[in-house]
Amino acid sequence: MPNLPDYDSPAALKAFLEERGFGMQKKFGQNFLVNRAVRERLVDALKVEHGSTVWEIGPGLGSMTDEILRRRARLTAFEIDRGFAEALRGFFSGNDGFTLVEGDVLKTWKPQWDSAGAPDRLFGNLPYNIAATVIGDTIESGARFDRVVVTVQKEVALRMAAKPATEHYSSFSVLCQWAYEVEPLMDIAAGSFWPVPGVVSRAVAMTKRDVWPNCANPATFAKVLRALFSSRRKTVRNNLSAWLRSSGRAAPGTDVDRLTEDILSSAGIDPGERAERLAVKDFRSLSDRVDERAGRA
Ligand code: SAM
Numbered sequence: 001m002p003n004l005p006d007y008d009s010p011a012a013l014k015a016f017l018e019e020r021g022f023g024m025q026k027k028f029g030q031n032f033l034v035n036r037a038v039r040e041r042l043v044d045a046l047k048v049e050h051g052s053t054v055w056e057i058g059p060g061l062g063s064m065t066d067e068i069l070r071r072r073a074r075l076t077a078f079e080i081d082r083g084f085a086e087a088l089r090g091f092f093s094g095n096d097g098f099t100l101v102e103g104d105v106l107k108t109w110k111p112q113w114d115s116a117g118a119p120d121r122l123f124g125n126l127p128y129n130i131a132a133t134v135i136g137d138t139i140e141s142g143a144r145f146d147r148v149v150v151t152v153q154k155e156v157a158l159r160m161a162a163k164p165a166t167e168h169y170s171s172f173s174v175l176c177q178w179a180y181e182v183e184p185l186m187d188i189a190a191g192s193f194w195p196v197p198g199v200v201s202r203a204v205a206m207t208k209r210d211v212w213p214n215c216a217n218p219a220t221f222a223k224v225l226r227a228l229f230s231s232r233r234k235t236v237r238n239n240l241s242a243w244l245r246s247s248g249r250a251a252p253g254t255d256v257d258r259l260t261e262d263i264l265s266s267a268g269i270d271p272g273e274r275a276e277r278l279a280v281k282d283f284r285s286l287s288d289r290v291d292e293r294a295g296r297a
Contacts, residue, residue, distance in 0.1 A: 008035065023083075024195065028127055029128040042123075047121075048068055051072065053119035054068055054121040055077075056077045056124060057078050058105070060125075064125060106134060106137065120146045125150075128152075131152040132172055142218060155168075157184060161173070174283055179213075183207070187202050221283060240264065244260060250294060
């Protein structure tokens with residue numbers, strides 16, 4: 001294997017990039033984690049075992065990739081930056097446990113899942129601009145991992161773990177906690193990255209729930225969830241009835257107000273409540289009552 005750069009030295013990383021004519025692209029949220037102790041803690045938290053199959057999103061120049069491969073996992077890395085992809089091939093293509101998928105992970109992960117099968121771990125020091133989208137997309141597509149460890153902007157981490165009726169609770173909180181047990185791991189100071197980002201990062205671990213989706217139709221769950229949070233100030237009654245009308249779930253001629261009251265009362269939910277006060281189990285129950293009582297779109 002060719003010599004890896006010194007992943008803890010911003011000067012060495014800068015020189016490596018300059019020699020090859022590669023630049024850092026802000027639009028791709030490129031900040032390298034230049035703190036070995038933190039990298040090791042993150043991979044420890046992933047609980048990689050010999051033969052684990054790991055997906056890594058945004059490997060950059062491969063500092064985490066190297067740490068994970070050392071633990072004898074099989075790793076598939078998703079990287080959008082052409083220069084980084086070239087460097088990664090140079091470093092790791094001799095390792096038969098390494099696969100590189102080049103391109104935008106938001107477009108490449110699904111075909112990879114379908115063709116290569118489900119891995120058991122997901123890891124990523126995620127680019128800020130796509131972190132919530134990629135986590136949300138996998139869950140909504142029914143793709144879950146036994147264990148996930150991601151580093152995200154602290155604000156996103158707060159949303160992932162937030163409880164009902166608290167400041168950061170959102171549809172994204174419900175989505176994450178529906179699929180996984182969410183556990184904040186540690187804050188990572190901006191100074192542990194190069195270039196130094198303008199935000200604090202937080203690492204979060206997620207463990208797959210044994211029983212899932214625990215409702216009849218996950219697609220309905222996701223739609224009802226989005227509908228109920230669509231106007232945060234509106235009551236669940238107003239958001240649900242608007243969605244029943246616009247989605248075609250209420251057949252023409254249906255008394256939608258009555259249908260809404262009926263669905264909410266059978267789910268045991270106060271129609272005057274706001275979505276931000278409902279728990280995951282309420283959304284599951286609501287999803288099932290919608291499927292029972294409203295027509296298919
Ligand atoms: N893993 C490295 C580390 O921890 O030092 C780099 C992490 S850096 C925060 C994010 C990485 O994600 C960069 O390598 C960037 O090029 C890559 N990236 C950004 N957007 C991406 C996308 N849509 N698909 C795949 N990779 C992406």
